[in-house]
Amino acid sequence: MNKKNLRFIVLNVTTTFLILSLLIRLFYIQYVKCETYAKIAVDQKIQSLNLDKKRGEIYDRNLIPFTDRTSTKYVYAIPGLIINKKIASEIINKITGIPESEIYGKLNTEKDIVSYKVKYAYDGNLPVGLFILNIPQRYDSNSLARHIIGYCGSTNYGLEDTFNKTLSTNGYDSIAVFKDNNNDYLKGLGVKIRSSDKNIYSLQTTLDYHIQKAVENILDKNKINGAAVVLSVKTGDILAMASRPNYDQNNVSNYLSSKNGELLNKH
Secondary structure, three states, X not given: OOHHHHHHHHHHHHHHHHHHHHHHHHHHHHHHOHHHHHHHHHHOOEEEEEEEEXXXXXXXXXXXXXXXXXXXXXXXEOHHXXXXXXXXXXXXXXXXXXXXXXXXXXXXXXXXXXXXXXXOOOOOOOOOOEEEEEEEEOOOOOOOOHHHHOEOOOOOEOHHHHOHHHHEEEEEEEEEEEEOOOOOEOHHHOEEEEOOOOOOOOEEOOOOHHHHHHHHHHHHHOOOOOEEEEEOOOOXXXXXXXXXXXXXXXXXXXXXXXXXOOOOOOO
8 A cells, every 4th residue: 555545544534533523513512412502692692680689588487477478569661672661651650650751761761670669550561671570578567576587678687687697698589681792682582580599598486477466466456565475385485476566677767766665675
């Protein structure tokens, strides 16, 4: 075999090997890893707009929640997705009662997202870029064990403070919007709601929700200024703890200068 034939054979073998390697690689990408690469490609076009930071719940002994028991409706607007901002302003006005001029002004800013609390029902279709979501409320007007649960915000108090590191998370409920290479919104793809449930830890207490409610009702009915504690005879567990006067967990600042002791835990 001369050198010319040998080089030809080596060239053919090398070329065949490279083609086979390329075909195997293409097969791997298109059939084995196609979903993974497709997800990566889509994620590169997604911008997440955070709505509300997730926080672990606080439960009674039977896993009845003391927190996040109710939700409030909010209308969200993504200005970059809205084609006709005048019509969108009119719809939001009907839902919230906020002046159209104020809404229209915000929709024409560079904000990624704006939100308003829903006051009135709306049965019509919402245009692209507008949607209504139920957002959990940490505390409500019927919240129990307020001096035990405490509150979280600019400052923390009670169990919310003691177990703040446990209850706090880095997760957010968010809205995923799609953009093109020019960072412009892709209006035809709409939005996707994402909920982060990873690494969220909650707290279970020894309190009994129903006993706690009964104790607080008795204190309020008899207008008692003081405290009450209910213990389990068998285990010594605290089943209920209530202190009066009470306070509003959503408006703690209203009591900072009060002399009535609303924030005082009398247990």
